[in-house]
Amino acid sequence: MANPSPSKLAFVPFVSVENMMKLVHHIGIETMLKGLADYIEDDFRRWDLFDKTPRVASHSKEGVIELMPTSDGEVYGFKYVNGHPKNTREGLQTVTAFGLLATVDTGYPVLFSEMTVLTALRTAATSAMVAKHLAPKNAQTMAMIGNGAQSEFQALAMRVICGVDTLRMYDVDRAATDKAMRNLDGFGFTLVPCSTPEEAIEGAQIITTCTADKQYATILTDNMVGAGVHINAIGGDCPGKTELHADILTRSDVFVEYPPQTRVEGEIQQMPEDFPVTEMWQVINGTATGRTNERQITLFDGVGFAIEDFSALRYVRDQLAETGLCQELDMIADPDDPRDLFGMVLRAKP
Amino acid sequence: MANPSPSKLAFVPFVSVENMMKLVHHIGIETMLKGLADYIEDDFRRWDLFDKTPRVASHSKEGVIELMPTSDGEVYGFKYVNGHPKNTREGLQTVTAFGLLATVDTGYPVLFSEMTVLTALRTAATSAMVAKHLAPKNAQTMAMIGNGAQSEFQALAMRVICGVDTLRMYDVDRAATDKAMRNLDGFGFTLVPCSTPEEAIEGAQIITTCTADKQYATILTDNMVGAGVHINAIGGDCPGKTELHADILTRSDVFVEYPPQTRVEGEIQQMPEDFPVTEMWQVINGTATGRTNERQITLFDGVGFAIEDFSALRYVRDQLAETGLCQELDMIADPDDPRDLFGMVLRAKP
Secondary structure (H helix, E strand, O other), rough: OOOOOOHHHHEEEEEEEHHHHHHHHOOOHHHHHHHHHHHHHHHHHHHHHHOOOOOOOEOOOEEEEEEEEEEEOOOOEEEEEEOOOOHHHHOOOOEEEEEEEEEEOOEEEEEEEEEEHHHHHHHHHHHHHHHHHHOOOOOOOEEEEEOOHHHHHHHHHHHHHOOOOOOEEOOOOOOHHHHHHHHOOEEEEEEEEEOOOOHHHHOEEEEEEOOOOOOOOEEHHHHOOOOOOOEOOOOOOEEOOOEHHHHHHOOOOEEOOOHHHHHHHHHHHHOOOOOOOOEHHHHHOOOOOOOOOOOEEEEEEEEOHHHHHHHHHHHHHHHHHHHHHEEEEEOOOOOOOOOOHHHHHOOOOO | OOOOOOOOHHHHEEEEEHHHHHHHHHOOHHHHHHHHHHHHHHHOOOOOOEEEOOOOOEEEEEEEEEEEEEEEOEEEEEEEEEEEEHHHHOOOOOOOEEEEEOOOOOEEEEEEOOOOOHHHHHHHHHHHHHHHHOOOOOOOEEEEEEOOOOOHHHOOOOHHOOOOOOOEEEEEOOHHHHHHHHHOOOOOOEEOOOHHHHHHOOOOOOOEEEEOOOOOOEOOEEEEEEEOEEEEEEEOOOOEEEEOHHHHHHHHHEEEEOOOHHHHHHHHHHHOOOOOOOEEHHOOOOOOOOOOOOOOEEEEOOOOOOHHHHHHHHHHHHHHHHEEEEEEEEEOOOOOOOHHHHHHHHHHHO
């Protein structure tokens, strides 16, 4: 018997890396960063609705593979993401990712997507959305310490969402700074390469630390950081990996995504369990206070949370109807009679 | 600039439902069940090597969505699976699934596959592999109580692995029995439709219970089960769903996959926390005893464990080189310079 064509439900829209990049260019990277920030902000505002599970990590000597699930009660999402700092030595990405959305009511997937590019975009969109709430007003200059794979995304998101137009860039490897400067040429920034972290933070109202080594590092020491800045610390994002001296944390008001995860993975892993933090979603929905004065040091201890991936996947899903930038993957077996999976297999005999 | 073609690493072999069904027919369903059972048995034998995480479940009113990860230290695998008993009323599958293997050393995926069909195959292969160790010698007659989507797979696996040639079939819905009998016609069974569970178990050495309703049911009561049988109880597989009367469990020697999971999901959820069970992997590697005499009732309280999915994905991966039954999915962003993800996106501009 001929193999009957699978029903529409058998197919799941898949956004490949190629289609994700087409989507970025179709929408425009700055518009997309803004759109992602809006979706993320919307989901932070309804934070209470989400099922929040700490990520499920499988650690090995060389890295970690994680599953990050969440659900808002109607839609379920998860991301697969690895973190292997030594990968770059072999010409591989430190972080690769993909993700999925499904309908809670049926468990059927509705979107499968690459998320290596999308995670870079959502991480930057989250940082900038947070900086919009916490950074000093009219912050125009950002120090960018660490000019690796995430740096240009951070820069563009800070430009489109917060109005940053001057970047003071530092990396232990000058080639990384040169690469970032080449990539950011033409986006309207004043780009200032710097020889030391001290030089980079001169005059900056926002300091982004974004380095990749898995070790306790001290990118910023206490005496380097003056009053009235916003620190966007996104490189300290797994156990054993931090970037800031503990004294800076003590002087700052620290804002986090999800305390149970950040206390294990973030900069505050250096601090006692009861170190005071403010949950960012409460600042956004008005139940907690963000920046209160111009001398204050605000610090976003960003580690990346499942809800941000959920928001990003929602955003991508909402672009597909118009753009069609996806393939249909035959992922779900869907026999005419749901009790007759075996019969479906039998009838598929060539 | 033209979009450079992605490197080989950017692509992940994907086995669609269509290709999985082609694979089944290319290999032959009976040979494939035997092959899966061998891979599963091999992994049970090296059980100690595996990273065993309880599954991560997201429960809702209508069902559950689960992620089941595991790793043997070299290869990482996970399965996404939903369980929505009410789905069949809407013409959908109760269970759909897909899964992935990745290299622990780099975190890069190496196989992405449909697993709705594959889960049906591995569940049957597991049951039959266990029955090979526990059932009375020369068991030829099996009672099959519940003739839904899993039943034919169970029957065929029991035939090829244990030599079962007579099936006594019962379902509350006679149409399900008729469907299973049609599907199993031509596989060499003597098929006996039965009007009651009591009739079905007459003369059976193996009793498979495989019903789908999410409720505490009593498919078998104590007085129905005589001495010297093997019970393959696979329908009691989530909290609130059991099939056997507790008295049967008390009279049986109960064998399980992974006690922390089975005590929550299996038939033994009805029993005290210290109810004695034997771990099946210990029977297989010779450190625990299986069947000891002909009067004994052995009972496999199967709930499905991540390692079985891992084995099944390993098996499928090992068939791809020869059969080529997969597509290459552009899932992983792989820039030439791993620090230059942004540059890769920029250069993809159409």
